[in-house]
Amino acid sequence: MLRIGLTGGIGAGKSTVSRILADLGAVVVDSDLVAREVVEPGTEGLAALVAEFGDSILQPDGRLDRPALAAVAFGDDESRARLNAVVHPLVGRRTTELVESAAADAVVVQDIPLLVEGRMGALFNLVLVVYVDAEERVRRLVELRGMPEHDARARLAAQATDDQRRAAADVWLDNSGPQGGLDAEVKALWEQRLVPFEENLRTGAVVRLRPVLAPADPSWPDQARRLIERLWLACGAGALRIDHVGSTSVPGLEAKDVIDVQITVSSIAAADALAGPLAAAGFPLIESITSDDPKPDYAIGGESDPALWDKRTHGGADPGRPVEISLRVDGWPGQRFALLLRDWLRADAAARAEFLEAKRVAVRWAAADADTGEATATYAAALAPWFDLGYQRACEWAERTGWSPS
Structure with missing residues (x-):
């Protein structure tokens, strides 16, 4: 099994790359989706959050009220630590289950927004970073997602810098172009590097170069x-x-x-x-x-x-x-x-x-x-x-x- 870490700043287009890789045959594990799954109604995660922060974090239908949770959990470092102590182990356990359920010859892509911030690169055979210039990311967040500009800039400022991401990247994918501009590059990456890498890893083959x-x-x-x-x-x-x-x-x-x-x-x-x-x-x-x-x-x-x-x-x-x-x-x-x-x-x-x-x-x-x-x-x-x-x-x-x- 080949394990790929996929990351990039908010608005850079990780989901686009995930979709292309999934269409090509990769098993994609999206950490944001997992984080939502482990706090769905009836889950151990939601019950633990309610026990920690009270019923005020629930909507009338029993679902998690994310803005209400943010109001009480992100007010100080202690509250944030309490939130992480509940959610992170559950996300980790569910992620492990999804990865281990993949086939032995799978290429597993884990979409992790804070991979660089968490210094997780060494856990993966390769790290792919999706890049878009900061100003273009702000524009996309404001115009396409309807996010207030001050909120968009605050989120960018809280994440890793482009230099930090570049230092962590084995593969740098520039998504600054038009829609569909990355398709051919990602497909070539899949065919020429990821699929052969998985086969070599599984069979114990080694890549050798002639003396040039x-x-x-x-x-x-x-x-x-x-x-x-x-x-x-x-x-x-x-x-x-x-x-x-x-x-x-x-x-x-x-x-x-x-x-x-x-x-x-x-x-x-x-x-x-x-x-x-x-x-x-x-x-x-x-x-x-x-x-x-x-x-x-x-x-x-x-x-x-x-x-x-x-x-x-x-x-x-x-x-x-x-x-x-x-x-x-x-x-x-x-x-x-x-x-x-x-x-x-x-x-x-x-x-x-x-x-x-x-x-x-x-x-x-x-x-x-x-x-x-x-x-x-x-x-x-x-x-x-x-x-x-x-x-x-x-x-x-x-x-x-x-x-x-x-």
Whole structure:
């Protein structure tokens, strides 16, 4: 099951995107509808609200009088907390029931207005944010919903900013155009990313890219941050630290469009114990490098014990965001070198330039093997001499500067 979080500011058009996705086959769980359902007449929720706030919150027909509830429940923080203590657990329980009732191969879209405000992004495989400029949203609320302008602006001000939503978004859907303008974009997203992502997640398939360099993308750090939040959720106490490493962690450096992340663990056994949780989260195991390998290509720098370079490598199931996740043991040379290389390249412009040239040469070598399936191995072999020398130079830089993997 693929779980998608859908959000956006009031008036942005989340319901439009929900409708399109539902028509395409998604299972949509609307948190606003759930919140209304759990306080319908005869429900546990309505009875609890009446017990907490009194009969004055009811209409003559026994239904909830929402303005009356707002008058008594939003007057102060204590009352708001009492309201949330009643409603939130019920909404959470009903949402869980709806999600768990979906088919194993479903794409479940949870429409959550306050997803960003609640910092819930890591709970989902992807977060979709629907965007419309604030002034246009005010216009739509006033002209199409009949909302007083001061009320519309107050509601916008109480929600997350566009910058906060953009930082949380794996997919940014601009709904500023005419009615129907998003249909083709959402359909392409469904067919090219969501459906393949669900299949990969279910079958344990990993997305791999050929060695091709892309221009430096200033959004790589934000993409890595969202990925790391999901990895922390999957690993829990099994991870000691999780870091963005590799070329995409070095600002301005051309790189393969693959986010590299290192998960530091206490032992190889701890790394192996995380294989199941990571696979369930969409990051299956793709490689186990051990000291039993006859000629490990990772034993750079002349370290005497090759076992200290052991690692586990996981990939990602998302076609729209290839990743490589390395699990290494705390304090071992491979773990330290991943952090050291990143920091050295960030600090040393000459080293960055040399590394980039080495990568360009490696890409040209790999291109010759593009049709043989050996391009990735050729790329790694071409870079190996640079890494061997780079290890020594990085260690010298660390000694001069007093670097440590803090």
